[in-house]
Amino acid sequence: MIPATFEYYRPKDMAGVLSILSKHGDDARVMAGGHSLIPMMKLRMADVPHLIDLQDVGGMSGIEIGADSIRIGAMTTQSDIIDHVGLADAAPILREAALQIADPQVRYMGTVGGNVANGDPGNDMPGLMQCLDATFTVVGLEGERDIAARDFYEAAYMTAREDEEVLTAVTIPLPTGGYAYEKQKRKIGDYATAAAAVQIVKEGGSCVSASVAMTNLSDIPVYSEATGAALVGTSVDDAALKAAMAAMLGDIDPTEDNRGPVAFKNHVAGVILRRAIERAWSRA
Numbered sequence: 001m002i003p004a005t006f007e008y009y010r011p012k013d014m015a016g017v018l019s020i021l022s023k024h025g026d027d028a029r030v031m032a033g034g035h036s037l038i039p040m041m042k043l044r045m046a047d048v049p050h051l052i053d054l055q056d057v058g059g060m061s062g063i064e065i066g067a068d069s070i071r072i073g074a075m076t077t078q079s080d081i082i083d084h085v086g087l088a089d090a091a092p093i094l095r096e097a098a099l100q101i102a103d104p105q106v107r108y109m110g111t112v113g114g115n116v117a118n119g120d121p122g123n124d125m126p127g128l129m130q131c132l133d134a135t136f137t138v139v140g141l142e143g144e145r146d147i148a149a150r151d152f153y154e155a156a157y158m159t160a161r162e163d164e165e166v167l168t169a170v171t172i173p174l175p176t177g178g179y180a181y182e183k184q185k186r187k188i189g190d191y192a193t194a195a196a197a198v199q200i201v202k203e204g205g206s207c208v209s210a211s212v213a214m215t216n217l218s219d220i221p222v223y224s225e226a227t228g229a230a231l232v233g234t235s236v237d238d239a240a241l242k243a244a245m246a247a248m249l250g251d252i253d254p255t256e257d258n259r260g261p262v263a264f265k266n267h268v269a270g271v272i273l274r275r276a277i278e279r280a281w282s283r284a
């Protein structure tokens with residue numbers, strides 16, 4: 001439980017971060033809250049000879065709510081998300097999801113950027129951000145670029161971010177309609193056995209749009225277009241719910257582990273999705 005030796009850096013600005021990253025390539029890694037990376041280093045599952053702490057880099061935290069979108073700095077903590085009154089009004093699903101991550105101690109340190117950049121299928125925010133159609137901004141020596149959350153995840157711990165790039169912000173179009181983040185876990189503080197993020201818009205008793213993403217049911221988060229499509233044009237009755245659950249089961253790919261066998265995970269995913277859709281619909 002003791003990590004291998006490493007050099008520790010604490011640059012004051014992004015130029016300093018990028019220069020260390022470019023010098024050491026994939027031997028260097030940035031650290032945000034450290035609540036995924038440090039455990040991995042202690043377990044010797046991550047070898048990081050050069051560790052770059054982002055805590056002193058200015059301009060990376062904060063929540064800005066605009067007319068059409070919300071910008072969240074990468075170093076904003078999960079706890080900041082929970083405490084931000086304006087955000088709870090503008091995008092309440094973020095607070096509902098953040099409250100289900102780990103425990104208060106972890107949430108004081110764990111950041112939004114770290115959670116989405118990590119690439120762990122168990123992290124809650126990647127699926128949430130796919131549901132909300134978020135965009136991730138990354139910066140490297142070549143400049144800035146935006147990557148859609150729905151295109152960001154390639155495999156477990158593999159993302160579209162290059163090793164020499166740093167994620168600086170997450171931008172979300174202002175969500176409309178009803179929402180729900182539903183998560184089944186073995187105990188408080190645990191990662192999901194299955195989780196579902198749902199945003200749904202109702203007009204005249206009918207569903208006009210639905211966005212659905214599932215967590216920890218594949219090696220990447222699963223944005224399921226087919227699940228949303230199964231709800232659109234319906235009154236979200238039992239037949240529509242069953243069609244949505246069938247569509248979702250066609251898109252996920254769970255594997256057996258200490259949270260249960262595949263059949264159990266498929267069952268839990270269906271129950272969780274149904275609950276999330278029903279709650280989102282009741283709020284729409």
Ligand SMILES: Cc1cc2nc3c(=O)[nH]c(=O)nc-3n(C[C@H](O)[C@H](O)[C@H](O)COP(=O)(O)OP(=O)(O)OC[C@H]3O[C@@H](n4cnc5c(N)ncnc54)[C@H](O)[C@@H]3O)c2cc1C
Nearest residue numbers: 032033034035036037102110111113114115117123124167
């Ligand atoms: C006991 C426990 C329970 C937990 N339960 C949950 C849970 O239920 N759900 C959940 O979602 N998470 C859970 N977590 C993880 C927690 O939310 C982490 O804090 C989070 O996943 C990573 O955020 P971080 O800021 O700590 O990132 P770090 O640990 O600092 O970094 C994680 C990875 O992301 C990279 N990274 C970080 N920031 C950036 C950036 N700005 N740009 C580029 N790369 C970056 C790092 O290099 C590293 O590879 C748990 C953690 C613990 C210790």
